[in-house]
Amino acid sequence: MDELIARLTERVEVNGPTAEALVALVIQFLAREAPASAMAPLYDTHPWARELADAAPREDATLPSERHFGGMARLMLVADRMMAHGLTMPQVQLAVRETVAYARETVGAEPVNLLVRSVPGLTHVV
Secondary structure, eight states: OOHHHHHHIIIIOOOOOHHHHHHHHHHHHHHHHHHHHHHHHHHHHHHHHHHHHTTTTTOOOOGGOOOGGGGHHHHHHHHHHHTTTOOHHHHHHHHHHHHHHHHHHOHHHHHHHHHHHHHTGGGGGG
């Protein structure tokens, strides 16, 4: 996780604690919204990702029948939480893209692409 934190610190131009909070928000969102099978390769490669997901406050995933705007409403809630750490919307987008890019590099493109496609609306962000 240290490598990802350093990457976000440099590229998103945030401090270390903020970068850590951003990673936690992204991982926790994915864990809530994606099927467990899609998360498994990430957890297998990065045990810290499971620890972050397990530490998340319990929120129910939105039922497919209740999702609006292709899941964009849930993505906007995460963006709001990230902006509460002082980020601008371009920084939020960059943080998510960098986190996903890091996952592709370390886990593999195909498993991460499957993960991204399993979360409604996420393909529009990354």
